[in-house]
Amino acid sequence: MALLSVRDLKVALPAGGDRTYAVDGVSMEIDRGETLCVVGESGSGKSLTASAIVGLMPSRSLKVAGGSILFEGRDTLRMSARELRALRGGRIGFVFQDPLSSLNPLERIGKQVSEMLRQHNWHGDRRRRVIEMLAAVQLPSPETLVEAYPWQLSGGQRQRVMIATALAAEPSLLIADEPTSALDVTTQAQILALLRDLTKRNGTSLFFITHDFGVVAEMADRVAVMRGGKLVEYGTRNAVLYQPREDYTRRLLGSVPPLEAGPARPAGETILRAAGLEKSWVTRAGMFRPGRTVNALRNVSFELGRGNTLAVVGESGSGKSTLARVLMRLIDADAGRVELAGISGNYLDLRSRELTALRQKVQMVFQDPYASLNPRRRIGAAIAQGPLTHGEDRETVRRHVLGLLARVRLDSSAAERYPNEFSGGQRQRIAIARALAMRPRVLIADEAVSALDVSVQAEILTLLQDIQREEGLSMVFVTHDLRVAARMADQIIVMQSGMIVEHGAMEEVLSAPKHSYTAKLINAVPQLSSAEAAEPPSNILELKK
Amino acid sequence: MRLHDFPWRIGVGGALLGLFAVIAILAPVLAPYDPFAISGPPLVPPNSSYLFGTDMLGRDVLSGMIHGARVSLVVGLVSALCSAVIGITVGAIAGYFGGAVDRALVRFTEFFQVIPSFMFVILLVAILTPSLGSIVAAISLVIWPPVARLVRSEFMTLKTREFVEAARSLGLSHGAVIVREILPNAMPPVLAVGSLMVATAILTEASLSFLGLADPNMISWGYMIGSARSVFRQAWWLSIFPGLMLFLTVFAITLLSEGLGDKTNPNLRGNQPGL
């Protein structure tokens, strides 16, 4: 008998929404010791399915409307509140996505872990178990760590604490809802390895929710693909990955860019040259505490040829976003030169008043599509803002705006609407249109697709490549995702702690990295390894009716 | 729509407030007697000719209540407006520019929050001799800190939003960014707090006149109650009815402000469920 068996689960949305069910007749199973990966984009209902297992719906207005969930033979949907509480943490552990907000900021780590043990009447010495668990998740010096507060730990360390807590009372099932999506790539690789190791060692089943098929390839025994509340495909890992039956699954698989790059395009003359950029700041000193120096940029130099794309790759804290902002003159560097074709001299020296010329040549597309548009300004006005500020006449600008909207494949009626009427992907198109309105020669994309669903990402990347080709634009593409960089860029610089550790043509760096950090980044990327494609699917799963 | 969703707070509050505004504007027409004139025998309980009775001098209470609306509403609105201007300016500059400017302005704001505000108002009005002008000025000077704090924190949050960076990268100046980009987005919670300040101003003026610091040329609800303290046990109507007017006015404003706040701040919306 399967450990967990979800049968025809239905979760109803409140009346008046665009659909009736958030989860519509979904069925899946996990055996003991197995890992099931549930894949889907936002709005697919994957998280709600997991929440329904222990009755932890995020909102009172979402109710289970049908089906059954059998865990260790008993239907959790028909359990009393007390029985469910015994289940939560005791038999089923939970790890959530955002480690920063998933821990109580005002309580010490040790207390939060031991609370789990106390709640489920742990039979042994609680303190010893806490230290044992913290050591099992490979946290340094567990005896001192129990006294620490969450904000004193890094994101990866906090997630390890979450895992330690979830597994402390020896549950038979662990539910992990996008546990690594908020973490750096290298940290993600470590956490995935840890999860694999712990679950296999203790025979714990794993219900793993993700949007990244690369992660699925590394973790799953079984795969369930969800979309719009419905189950689209369900089968063994190899079956779904290498012989998908549904178009949607194929599309999702295809949206994950492979980690390989073609040869670099020929570069025109150098259009942007940076040399020796330095930026650091000192955190404010407290009364008895000296300030800390943060070196965001250390001697950063690069060149960008016309028509080329340069990828700036690094994890959080590498300085890549600082670099983007320095190039845009949104913040001022401490030292260094940046030269741009068409502007004489070092444009870092330009005074605020003289920046007009720069603004017309370099523009940026920002990361968060929900925050980069003023919510109170209509789309047309937002796109027109730049040219109008620089004195162009209204009629010309209006025509230009309509042309741009067509360029980014949005209907011209969009000009009169507000940002909240558009999806994330559409907003990014609007942001691109706004940047293009200034007719720049260099476009800086700062994690421009990181906040988008995978399938939408692919569309936006294609759009950017098309526009680049048509306009002869040069791009600086800042990203943490090597796969995206591989797809877009001709040249790459890899940054760590403010310094460039490697640079060169994308193809060469990928195939033969010279620096150990680059190699580490490459290895950490979860990918659909083409080498295993040859293995035939062993069994197509039939659901036990 | 469920009862909770319908904007009845804005409706009821607004209607009540509108009613009082009409009463205030039409006071000379609506009041049966001149509130300062001795129109009847003293200390008459409510009856048919004097709806709410007369005070210890024989003046009609109803007329006093009607005319009192003028003082309360004028002081409330003007003080709130003046202090809003001060608060928004201080808060916007502090929140946007940060650094030393912010630290100095925060100290400045904290100073005004530390001094016992009501005592300061009493002092100021007493020294400048009580009049509508001195009362409005004194009240405006002490009630602006909450607005400044709110505007500052809104600006500090909004400043980091990417649409502000986008505006800067398109070439807008600091002033344009503050006024055209950030301020409209910061206004909704400010409106909710600002309307509460009208209530605070009205209550402060009432307390001032209760203690005797009122403009001698205008009849004020607080003054009516304060001057009736000696006969408070026998002539209960002198304290109850003007107080009721005060209560209803502030109640209407609070209702309105809550309604506005619910509409604009999703965190304060009543129905955010926990489970």
Place this chain on the structure above:
Amino acid sequence: MRFAYTFLAWLPRALLVLVAIGLLNFFLIRLAPGDPATVLAGESGASDTRFVEEIRGRYGLDQPLWWQAATYLRNLATFDLGMSYRMQRDVADIITERVPATLLLTSTALTLAIIVGTLLGIRAARRAGTWQDTLIGAVAVLCYATPVFWAGLLLVLLFSVSLGLLPPFGMSGFIRKSGIAAALDVLHHLVLPVVTLALFYFAVYVRLSRASTLEVLGRDFVRSARAKGLSETRVLYGHVLRNSIVPVVTMAGLQIGQLLGGAVIVESVFAWPGIGRLAFDALIQRDYNLILGIFFVSSIMVVLANLLTDMVVRAIDPRVGRS
């Protein structure tokens, strides 16, 4: 140890504020119409020329302005607040005598408002959208909109005049009592003034606590707590409370200045022998020196109370003050 740092960091700022207030006082005197000496002498003292001359000398009023300011500040630093002619005593003595009564009144009222307000706010948040939530909200609005003096008068009318349950004024009865009986007598007299003063702040804290609790309930760590199998009560009082009470305590600290202002009204209505009532009397007599002294002492009280609140907030939330 951390608290020692907090105190040392607070001290220079507090002193700066007090100096600023001293200077403010100094300029307020000059703002009044007429000769500063007669202003300081008050209505009763102005007629006594010898007293006026004594003031002129003591404050150096014929000296240049900066000298006068320095003298005034030096006087303040040594707690020399001048003399009240009407009462024929040093202002500092009069005030110190009355401060305890005000402290009793205001601290009891604030504590009551915080405790009841927070608990009811949490209850309203837990049952958000139900009739209990609406009821609590309605009560809060009623308490918020009721003018302090009107509330006091109404309560007296109800509990003293009609029902005869509670005394309408004073801090103790006419008959002298001692020991426990005296304390109980004071408590008996304390009820109405404290409730009157606490009403408004209770309303503020209920709404703040409700909003804060709702916000905290939506945070991820609450889901984590539930995922551990904790009961709703444990989640609420073990995890949510500590997080949601911080804005309430912070707000209470900010409102201490207003609270003292409210004390002026309440003490006047209930003839409570504190510095609020003293200020009211001084106001009627135009005894400016006394009022300014009260203003200064109140400011000291607010500054000290702010330090206390700051420490309490840091105790609850250790993140405060760290970068």
